Amino acid sequence: MIKIMVDSTCDLPRDIIEKYEIKVLPLRVSLEGVEYLDKKTIQVDEVYSFIRRGIVPKTSQVNPKDFYDAFEEYCNKGQDFIYLSFSSKLSGTYGLARNILDEIKEKYPNNKMEVLDSKGGSTATGLIALQAVKLIEKGLKFEVVLNQLNQLVEHVEHIFSISDLRWLVKGGRVGMVSGTIGSMMDIRPILDVEDGRMKVIRNVRGKKKALNTIVDIVEQRFKNFPNQMIGISHADELETAEELIKLIKDRLGIRDIMINKIGSVLGSHLGIGGVGVFFFNKEPDIYI
Numbered sequence: 001m002i003k004i005m006v007d008s009t010c011d012l013p014r015d016i017i018e019k020y021e022i023k024v025l026p027l028r029v030s031l032e033g034v035e036y037l038d039k040k041t042i043q044v045d046e047v048y049s050f051i052r053r054g055i056v057p058k059t060s061q062v063n064p065k066d067f068y069d070a071f072e073e074y075c076n077k078g079q080d081f082i083y084l085s086f087s088s089k090l091s092g093t094y095g096l097a098r099n100i101l102d103e104i105k106e107k108y109p110n111n112k113m114e115v116l117d118s119k120g121g122s123t124a125t126g127l128i129a130l131q132a133v134k135l136i137e138k139g140l141k142f143e144v145v146l147n148q149l150n151q152l153v154e155h156v157e158h159i160f161s162i163s164d165l166r167w168l169v170k171g172g173r174v175g176m177v178s179g180t181i182g183s184m185m186d187i188r189p190i191l192d193v194e195d196g197r198m199k200v201i202r203n204v205r206g207k208k209k210a211l212n213t214i215v216d217i218v219e220q221r222f223k224n225f226p227n228q229m230i231g232i233s234h235a236d237e238l239e240t241a242e243e244l245i246k247l248i249k250d251r252l253g254i255r256d257i258m259i260n261k262i263g264s265v266l267g268s269h270l271g272i273g274g275v276g277v278f279f280f281n282k283e284p285d286i287y288i
Helices: 014-019 044-052 064-076 093-107 122-137 142-154 165-170 176-184 207-222 238-252 264-270
Strands: 003-007 023-025 028-031 034-037 058-060 081-085 113-117 156-161 187-194 197-205 230-234 257-261 275-280
Touching (some): 028 264, 058 264, 081 093, 081 122, 081 142, 122 156, 122 230, 122 257, 187 207, 238 257, 238 275
Parallel strands (some): 003 023, 003 081, 081 113, 230 257
Antiparallel strands (some): 028 034, 028 058, 187 197
């Protein structure tokens, strides 16, 4: 049986993770000088409680020992595995995992194993991981599963908006003047992920306009593969996520929707109120 591993930037409902026994490797979150293991020794709701108090978390990649131990555990059990990594353009986690994998491959040459750059995170990686475990459940071979995952990575979409530019100012990601003026005018950036990097593709004014703009983009990019599950994630702002779901259902007729809270690491970068839609813009050879 092939095993699927992700890191804690991947957002999936707990029942899916438990049902398919998906291994989750924690990134690290530092708050007021104390380091925690994401989704292990601290949960996302606790991190958001710090964020609401104006405390900026610091995040760092998976502990190298966690990678080594997890990879070796599966090899000792004779299990092949694929690890879906957080974007290599946003974290050093992928490079670290790749280096450790090369070492493990020399020690266990008969096992099939791979580290795959998801070129994103959150529910985008969650949707890819969910397809992975469904493909494995159908009994498909390692090479077939890996090929399908590569297709999904190349065609996954991340369309999301940030509600408060002041948080990006706190994190040093937007200048003080630009962030303050933008917040005063209720400017909401619409972001995309291209080749693993976040990119602002539009700036709109007000929540209503931001949500409608997101749905406009989804409608354009979703049309070639309408029969799929989409994911919606929010940064501790369920009400906004529910508004977005209603718009999508009313305008696009989509009913198969998975909702998640954006995890601690990405939430630390985006701040409270971010919301996004995740889906595939092209149907892969096999979709379950």
